[in-house]
Amino acid sequence: MRTIGEARKALDLLMERAVSRQTRRGTLAEKQLVQAMVADSWIQLEQFRLLVLRTAWKIDRLQDYKAVRKDIAAVKAAMPKVLHDIVSRAIQVHGSRGVSDEMPFVEQLVASYVMGIADGPTEVHQVALAKELLAAVKPAEGLFPSAHRPAARERARRALAAAGAATAAAPHTNDAGRSA
Ligand SMILES: Cc1cc2nc3c(=O)[nH]c(=O)nc-3n(C[C@H](O)[C@H](O)[C@H](O)COP(=O)(O)OP(=O)(O)OC[C@H]3O[C@@H](n4cnc5c(N)ncnc54)[C@H](O)[C@@H]3O)c2cc1C
Numbered sequence: 610m611r612t613i614g615e616a617r618k619a620l621d622l623l624m625e626r627a628v629s630r631q632t633r634r635g636t637l638a639e640k641q642l643v644q645a646m647v648a649d650s651w652i653q654l655e656q657f658r659l660l661v662l663r664t665a666w667k668i669d670r671l672q673d674y675k676a677v678r679k680d681i682a683a684v685k686a687a688m689p690k691v692l693h694d695i696v697s698r699a700i701q702v703h704g705s706r707g708v709s710d711e712m713p714f715v716e717q718l719v720a721s722y723v724m725g726i727a728d729g730p731t732e733v734h735q736v737a738l739a740k741e742l743l744a745a746v747k748p749a750e751g752l753f754p755s756a757h758r759p760a761a762r763e764r765a766r767r768a769l770a771a772a773g774a775a776t777a778a779a780p781h782t783n784d785a786g787r788s789a
Pocket of ligand 1: 726
């Protein structure tokens with residue numbers, strides 16, 4: 610939640626700079642590549658915010674750490690990148706001032722790396738999440754993946770043939786449901 614606050618602060622400053630800084634042809638906010646930075650940052654932050662919110666909701670509702678372990682691992686794995694990416698864009702649109710100690714971004718950028726280490730390395734959270742996800746998945750039956758089209762077509766053909774054989778074997782009925 611603290612990371613959301615830090616990232617939101619960086620995004621607010623990014624947008625303020627974009628609408629304030631005049632170049633020879635309009636503001637930075639009028640440049641499409643800067644607009645893309647704003648859009649990507651907002652999307653990344655909102656996705657992360659919803660993941661945090663859902664995880665907090667599950668913690669409250671389930672009161673069972675094991676049941677939310679993978680959600681917590683996902684939050685911890687996502688967190689450093691969200692902060693890193695948004696702060697990096699904020700630095701970029703602030704130009705030289707962005708990398709100076711007149712702005713808070715360098716500390717925020719270092720904080721994004723700290724987030725990937727301090728509460729356990731990101732890799733450990735990724736592994737915890739992936740292990741739990743994979744443990745719930747069954748291997749495909751047979752040689753091919755379950756969405757393999759030729760195999761699926763063959764299964765459908767066999768099912769259709771079986772249904773056709775069953776229909777042919779059943780007594781024929783007319784529209785009124787009486788045997789012909
Ligand atoms: C600001 C700060 C606050 C901290 N607060 C606490 C605290 O409150 N409580 C606490 O117990 N610890 C705390 N720590 C310690 C923190 O948990 C460790 O720094 C962290 O687990 C990494 O361990 P390490 O520094 O020994 O590095 P190493 O174990 O040497 O890891 C170095 C790097 O190797 C990689 N790595 C390590 N393990 C794996 C793995 N299993 N799979 C893949 N890659 C791996 C990662 O990239 C990792 O960053 C804090 C650290 C910092 C920087």
